[in-house]
Amino acid sequence: MNDLKNAKILSLISVFIVMSIISSKFLSIHFITMKTGVTFIVSALTCAIFGPVISIISVIVEDFIGNAFFSSAGGFYFPFVITRIVTALVYSYFFYRKDITKKNILIAVFVNSLLTSVFLNTLWVSQVTGNTFIMQLYARVPIILFNYVMNSVVLVLVFPKLVRILRTEISSMNAAPLNAPYKKS
Numbered sequence: 001m002n003d004l005k006n007a008k009i010l011s012l013i014s015v016f017i018v019m020s021i022i023s024s025k026f027l028s029i030h031f032i033t034m035k036t037g038v039t040f041i042v043s044a045l046t047c048a049i050f051g052p053v054i055s056i057i058s059v060i061v062e063d064f065i066g067n068a069f070f071s072s073a074g075g076f077y078f079p080f081v082i083t084r085i086v087t088a089l090v091y092s093y094f095f096y097r098k099d100i101t102k103k104n105i106l107i108a109v110f111v112n113s114l115l116t117s118v119f120l121n122t123l124w125v126s127q128v129t130g131n132t133f134i135m136q137l138y139a140r141v142p143i144i145l146f147n148y149v150m151n152s153v154v155l156v157l158v159f160p161k162l163v164r165i166l167r168t169e170i171s172s173m174n175a176a177p178l179n180a181p182y183k184k185s
Contacts (some may be wrong), residue, residue, distance in 0.1 A: 006172060006175070008174065008175035009050075009054075009176075009177060010101065011177055012049075012170065012175055012177075013046075013050065013054060014060055015059055016042060016045065016046045016049075016050075016058060016108075017058055017062050017065070017121075019042045020039055020042040020046070020058075020059075020062045020066075020141035021062055021065060021066040021069075021070070023037060023038050023039040023041070023042055024037065024039045024062070024066060024166055025066055025070040029181070032103060032155070033074045036143060036146065036147050036150070037053070040147075040151050040154075040156075041154065041155070041158070041159070043055075043059070043084075043088065043091060044091045044095060044108075044155060045090075045159075045162060045163065045166065046058055046059075046091075047091035047092040047095050047096055048091070048092075048095035048096055048100065048159075048163045048166075048167075049096075049166055049167065049170060049177075050096075050099070050177055051096040051177060052088060052089055052092035052093070052096065053091055054144045054177065055092055056085050056088045056089070059084035059085060059087070059088050059090075060081060060084075060085070062075040062084070062096075063076075063081050063084055077124060077128060079120075079127070080121070080124055081122075081126065082120065083116045083120045083121055086112075086115055086116055086120060087112055088117055089147070090108060090112040090115065090116075091108055091112065092110050092139070093108075094107060094111075095108065095163070098162075100159060100163045101160075102156050103177055105152070105155045105156050105159060105160075106156070107151045107156060108155075109151045110152075111150070112151075113144065113147065113148045117140070117144045117147065117148075118137065118144060122137050124138055131152070137145070139162055153167060160178035
């Protein structure tokens, strides 16, 4: 938690939070019970750079600020924060302190899609709408599959390069988290 006392790290976390809010609220396509967009890139980068603790704090702040200033049609529903926390844990497990490989990316996207899109978000949407879980799942399958393919392809193509560049630049600015394996000595 000493990382949260470092002004450079706090500034970087703030930039990632703002990027996530902008990508979620303005660079996403919203459907009735789902959305698709590029927020997953920012989430994965945050996890790869800062790890699980800071990523979880970050997604909680993102959700509260994003919904306070740019609320969506459905409003704020706390269980969706749990989904974001699970995403942070999954991406951190596969990307933080690890080489970013095609295999890790594909497994991370699959596990994240299964846990969050198929199970958690479908459960939350069924609670909000009053529809059954199975009915919501059938309605959500096409966009879940689309998001899985899009997330996989985009992350495989750009994520390893982005992480390498960001780790190098953040390290050269002496703004890497204290226990980061890429921290400049």
